[in-house]
Amino acid sequence: AQSVAQPEDQVNVAEGNPxxxxxxxxxxxxxxxxxxxxxxxxxxxxxxxxxTGDNLVKGSYGFEAEFNKSQTSxxxxxxxxxxxxxxxxxxxxxxxxxxxxxxxxxGTRLFVKA
Amino acid sequence: xAQVTQNPRYLITVTGKKLTVTCSQNMxxxxxxxxxxxxxxxxxxxxxxMNVEVTDKGDVPEGYKVSRKEKRNFPLxxxxxxxxxxxxxxxxxxxxxxxxxxxxxxxxxxxxxx
Numbered sequence: 001a002q003s004v005a006q007p008e009d010q011v012n013v014a015e016g017n018p019x020x021x022x023x024x025x026x027x028x029x030x031x032x033x034x035x036x037x038x039x040x041x042x043x044x045x046x047x048x049x050x051x052t053g054d055n056l057v058k059g060s061y062g063f064e065a066e067f068n069k070s071q072t073s074x075x076x077x078x079x080x081x082x083x084x085x086x087x088x089x090x091x092x093x094x095x096x097x098x099x100x101x102x103x104x105x106x107g108t109r110l111f112v113k114a
Numbered sequence: 115x116a117q118v119t120q121n122p123r124y125l126i127t128v129t130g131k132k133l134t135v136t137c138s139q140n141m142x143x144x145x146x147x148x149x150x151x152x153x154x155x156x157x158x159x160x161x162x163x164m165n166v167e168v169t170d171k172g173d174v175p176e177g178y179k180v181s182r183k184e185k186r187n188f189p190l191x192x193x194x195x196x197x198x199x200x201x202x203x204x205x206x207x208x209x210x211x212x213x214x215x216x217x218x219x220x221x222x223x224x225x226x227x228x
Contacts, residue, residue, distance in 0.1 A: 004156075036219075044206075044219040045219070100145065101172055102217070107156045
């Protein structure tokens, strides 16, 4: 069965410092991995995805994520955090076995302090 | 403007009174899906649809119905709502694009069942 774990409920970082939001997954086949962001009172917005190819994926707003198959991880990173990055971040996974069911993690709230 | 719309945005109802939450997308996407968001649980998929007249259960389908009679619309029906269905609901759409999709989310519907 597919599953996604975001081990941190909350991540605190100072503006200008690098940030990492962690995600690990479990799927039967090969994973399709996604990061979405939710700002207050808004729907989710797509940030980036890994399908195949280069393990380092670049996305919107300066975010990137690294796919690590051996550790079954897909951590979200940004070299220099902004206060405006404060939001709720979700990792999601589908597998390539033919179904289109998507599993989301519980979410990680990012606070960036000025 | 490309978007997913949901109505109503807020709804307070009583146990057992049938309700429908509408979802419409103008991007000609084949894939549509409903999720509920609850604190600490992230997003859980209720139902999804790969195309007109094709629907499938997600992780938490009990107590919900859907229909896909037109490509652009994917209403969520609660025949007899109960308090445990109080939640924030999101509709999403996406284009599979070779078996993989990025999802575009609506603004959400906050439902309270008394």
